[in-house]
């Protein structure tokens with residue numbers, strides 16, 4: 001069924017499309033810029049194509065039926081990648097948890113009246129991110145107007161930004177669309193708000209224009225919004241502090257019991273009512289909480305992640321605690337190349353944890369936040385073969401190994417980590433159903449790692465270390481593993497420079513975290529390939545995982561480290577596929 005809000009949304013999109021069809025539609029939306037000669041020229045080279053909107057039906061067929069009843073023919077459904085990615089980022093959920101379909105529709109009476117509908121089944125949206133439906137309906141972030149260009153895209157881009165006060169808002173190239181014309185390029189803009197029209201514009205044209213796209217994406221950072229953007233960057237640590245304080249005072253825990261007023265929250269957290277009122281307003285702005293009727297607040301999906309039962313609350317404590325204090329010394333890290341952490345505490349962070357059991361536990365739990373998001377997908381991508389022995393090197397408290405052992409009842413696992421970490425981990429797995437298949441070994445991965453493995457895991461270990469140390473860790477794995485073993489390296493990847501695409505992933509900020517805290521770095525695929533080769537492995541393939549993570553699959557090369565023959569005990573030759 002289509003709820004009345006969605007019916008209304010589709011009716012509005014159809015009405016706008018009917019209104020905009022025709023040669024002068026761009027002039028129509030140009031508002032105070034409608035008299036510019038250039039705008040008229042651009043309008044003559046830009047055919048209105050569609051109005052896009054997002055709805056939450058029971059099923060995609062409900063959208064088709066509604067459009068058919070409204071006099072529209074619909075195309076085959078296509079899976080969306082761009083809108084799905086944006087929604088996943090906005091709500092902090094894995095992309096895989098969202099089904100987003102695209103339905104293109106054109107009016108039977110005038111084929112130029114086009115509507116593009118993004119449809120997310122309501123049950124899927126509510127399951128993945130409770131509150132998404134209401135948020136999207138309230139803010140209308142995904143609606144846009146689209147034109148197809150026949151003229152020069154660079155000229156069009158300049159007219160839009162210089163003559164129509166539009167702000168570049170990303171773009172892309174899809175080689176799979178319009179294949180016979182060399183693919184399709186898309187430029188996105190944010191436009192001055194015009195009463196009743198979406199504030200996002202899309203210009204598309206056949207062909208690939210890498211220089212135009214690069215200039216457009218670059219200028220997004222330099223556009224008239226730059227001062228505002230700079231101010232919000234400078235205020236970035238206020239956001240991190242506010243979220244950290246929300247965790248410290250247990251704000252999201254009390255809101256987890258149900259909607260509360262600022263006064264209730266202040267009372268239950270033992271804080272100043274006026275200050276909490278203002279904090280809640282800022283947390284609303286950040287999307288952590290949402291304001292309901294009767295001056296009550298509730299957690300958004302983001303706020304729910306900050307409750308004490310979520311490892312993200314431990315991550316927040318780490319980032320807002322020792323790591324935040326270390327970041328004050330970031331200038332020293334940039335000047336010397338040595339970690340800000342060691343400047344602050346006089347010792348590197350893993351040694352610091354070894355001396356402080358409580359902080360170490362918080363760190364180990366904090367690692368679970370991301371590991372939980374990738375563990376299931378890894379188990380799905382690699383059906384670990386029955387009888388295999390999985391060795392998780394630097395496996396922390398065993399979250400990843402636990403997911404693998406639960407999912408694969410015929411698989412056994414060894415958790416390998418430093419003494420203080422593996423001791424804690426054993427206790428955590430004591431009552432688990434897979435206990436008889438789980439063992440924990442303490443040691444130092446620079447010296448030696450367990451030798452009986454068929455599949456070795458290095459999850460978010462290598463990015464903690466410099467190249468030289470990585471080769472030492474990998475070489476220890478290479479010495480331990482037999483010819484038929486496999487090594488799975490889980491890491492984020494920096495883009496290889498030659499793609500020229502802007503890096504909007506989480507990898508670049510995390511590279512700074514590695515510089516400040518661990519002394520390691522994030523790397524490109526080819527940089528990991530080089531390290532693996534040096535240690536006697538061959539990088540075979542890379543597969544994506546949620547939250548910008550990847551699994552790099554490597555196998556022992558014929559020669560061992562630095563060209564020496566491998567010396568590991570031969571394994572039975574299990575393959576993780």
Ligand SMILES: C[S@@+](CC[C@H](N)C(=O)[O-])C[C@H]1O[C@@H](n2cnc3c(N)ncnc32)[C@H](O)[C@@H]1O
Pocket residue numbers: 350367368371393394395396397399400416417418421443444445446458459460461464
């Ligand atoms: C960033 S954590 C990753 C934890 C886990 N693999 C995950 O992905 O959630 C890095 C791990 O390496 C471990 N580690 C650091 N130095 C080590 C060493 N010399 N030998 C063994 N483990 C070490 C740390 O204790 C920590 O658990």
